[in-house]
Amino acid sequence: xxxxxxxxxxxxxxxxxxxxSEAIPRPADPSSLSDAQWVDFVYNHRNPKGPVxxxxxxARGCRRWILVERDTRTHDVxxxxxxxx
Amino acid sequence: xxxxxxxxxxxxxxxxxxxxxRYRKGWQRxxxxxxxxxxxxxxxxxxxxxxxxxxxxxAKEHGVRNVAVLERGWLGGGNTARNTMTIRSNYVxxxxxxxxxxSMALYRELSRELNYNLMVGRRxxxxxxxxxxxxxxxxxxxxxxxxYGANYELIDVEEIARRVPAFRPPARPRLPLLGGVCQPxxxxxxxxxxxxxxxxxxxxxxVDIIQNCEVTGIRRDGNRVTGVETGRGRIDAGKVxxxxxxxxxxxxxxxxxxxxxxVQPLQAWVSEPVKPFLDQIxxxxxxxxxxxxxxxxxxxxxxxxxxxPSYAQRGTFPIVEQVTxxxxxxxxxxxxxxLLRHWAGVLDIVYDGSPIISRTPLDGFSVxxxxxxxxxxxxxxxxxxAWLIANDEPHELIRDFGLDRFERGRLVFEGGVSFNR
Numbered sequence: 001x002x003x004x005x006x007x008x009x010x011x012x013x014x015x016x017x018x019x020x021s022e023a024i025p026r027p028a029d030p031s032s033l034s035d036a037q038w039v040d041f042v043y044n045h046r047n048p049k050g051p052v053x054x055x056x057x058x059a060r061g062c063r064r065w066i067l068v069e070r071d072t073r074t075h076d077v078x079x080x081x082x083x084x085x
Numbered sequence: 086x087x088x089x090x091x092x093x094x095x096x097x098x099x100x101x102x103x104x105x106x107r108y109r110k111g112w113q114r115x116x117x118x119x120x121x122x123x124x125x126x127x128x129x130x131x132x133x134x135x136x137x138x139x140x141x142x143x144a145k146e147h148g149v150r151n152v153a154v155l156e157r158g159w160l161g162g163g164n165t166a167r168n169t170m171t172i173r174s175n176y177v178x179x180x181x182x183x184x185x186x187x188s189m190a191l192y193r194e195l196s197r198e199l200n201y202n203l204m205v206g207r208r209x210x211x212x213x214x215x216x217x218x219x220x221x222x223x224x225x226x227x228x229x230x231x232x233y234g235a236n237y238e239l240i241d242v243e244e245i246a247r248r249v250p251a252f253r254p255p256a257r258p259r260l261p262l263l264g265g266v267c268q269p270x271x272x273x274x275x276x277x278x279x280x281x282x283x284x285x286x287x288x289x290x291x292v293d294i295i296q297n298c299e300v301t302g303i304r305r306d307g308n309r310v311t312g313v314e315t316g317r318g319r320i321d322a323g324k325v326x327x328x329x330x331x332x333x334x335x336x337x338x339x340x341x342x343x344x345x346x347x348v349q350p351l352q353a354w355v356s357e358p359v360k361p362f363l364d365q366i367x368x369x370x371x372x373x374x375x376x377x378x379x380x381x382x383x384x385x386x387x388x389x390x391x392x393x394p395s396y397a398q399r400g401t402f403p404i405v406e407q408v409t410x411x412x413x414x415x416x417x418x419x420x421x422x423x424l425l426r427h428w429a430g431v432l433d434i435v436y437d438g439s440p441i442i443s444r445t446p447l448d449g450f451s452v453x454x455x456x457x458x459x460x461x462x463x464x465x466x467x468x469x470x471a472w473l474i475a476n477d478e479p480h481e482l483i484r485d486f487g488l489d490r491f492e493r494g495r496l497v498f499e500g501g502v503s504f505n506r
Contacts (some may be wrong), residue, residue, distance in 0.1 A: 001402055001403075002401075015403045018392065036492060039491045042491075043272050044344065044345050045347065047344075052394070068463075075395065075397055
């Protein structure tokens with residue numbers, strides 16, 4: 001079990017959250033991308049073995065979006081911050 | 086090289102008898118433990134079922150015998166030993182059904198072909214249809230499968246109770262039970278035996294199986310793969326095939342390639358052994374979990390993949406709780422069973438839930454990614470990967486499973502993949 005320090009609610013059980021994808025910045029001008037670049041943005045992710053920054057949603061809590069830094073080898077939660085200031 | 090063609094010791098009733106009378110001292114090792122050579126025609130990364138199978142089919146069907154299989158740990162010690170041994174073909178997309186049906190046909194003959202008992206048993210699988218959406222999907226899937234000659238039959242609740250005497254429909258189920266859908270040809274097999282059987286035959290044809298040999302880098306010359314760096318030194322290779330389950334992104338990264346996969350743990354657990362009471366594999370589709378009884382008598386119970394990426398090979402507790410509640414709703418009599426073991430494997434889940442058996446942007450480097458659970462597809466995926474390596478182009482059966490499908494928008498969506506919950 002992970003205890004995720006929600007910046008709005010404090011430490012909460014992982015079961016209250018849902019994990020969405022790796023936090024990848026959206027391209028500034030999507031229409032200028034080639035098909036290959038678009039596929040890289042949508043599908044070809046780093047999927048790292050180690051620290052990763054992800055978007056989590058506190059679905060059964062404050063319903064705010066947060067950024068969680070987590071280690072995929074150990075389930076250690078390194079940090080959590082608000083997704084939008 | 087001197088010892089290329091080892092005569093393989095055949096297993097038969099007579100050989101068992103002869104060795105029993107000689108105090109079992111006549112058995113030889115099932116495969117050699119060679120030092121890696123400087124160069125191979127083909128290097129396969131990953132000594133699980135998919136990797137060993139690819140080496141076996143390369144040697145057997147394409148005459149490519151200067152092959153090494155590099156395994157980080159020991160043979161079949163990764164996800165080959167962590168799956169729950171179910172072989173089925175209930176898929177809904179046109180490219181998927183013949184691929185999985187073909188894999189089942191290979192499994193039926195594999196024990197004989199490898200002269201090694203994989204303990205393949207036809208069990209039958211019943212998925213409980215909990216809700217109208219599930220029933221509609223099942224009806225559609227049954228129609229698709231009938232087109233390809235696979236048997237998938239819709240049955241009602243009374244029929245489930247007749248086929249599974251231990252099951253009594255719950256009086257007040259949390260989700261409405263409308264019936265079931267049965268694949269009578271679904272099988273179970275011993276997963277370790279598959280790795281060992283492939284290894285033994287591949288070795289006898291000259292394939293070098295090298296354990297404790299982790300690949301740490303992939304060498305290239307321009308846009309052409311030239312070999313691998315390993316914990317036991319550099320090995321040159323004409324071609325390199327990747328068949329690692331759960332570490333696809335890590336190995337592909339060494340080749341400078343990103344794959345459309347996300348790693349997710351899948352948990353399973355096993356009860357104390359009891360007398361046989363359940364011959365079918367039961368799937369509670371509404372709760373995303375399943376249960377069967379192994380040959381040893383243990384109940385094998387598993388759930389959906391964990392809700393976030395992880396390489397940790399261990400699961401998260403909410404899944405255990407949720408699945409156990411579902412099993413007890415269907416089989417309240419099991420409430421006092423004790424659990425013996427629990428584990429998780431890590432799956433390379435492809436975004437559409439289908440396999441990737443494909444060339445890559447790096448020439449000579451091919452990948453075999455299961456896409457979801459990979460045990461059921463092992464012989465066919467391995468055979469197709471071998472074909473791809475030998476012929477440099479995909480067999481007709483896997484033409485839709487290439488990496489290029491993402492750029493072309495031709496994804497092969499299969500169920501059981503729950504991205505973006």
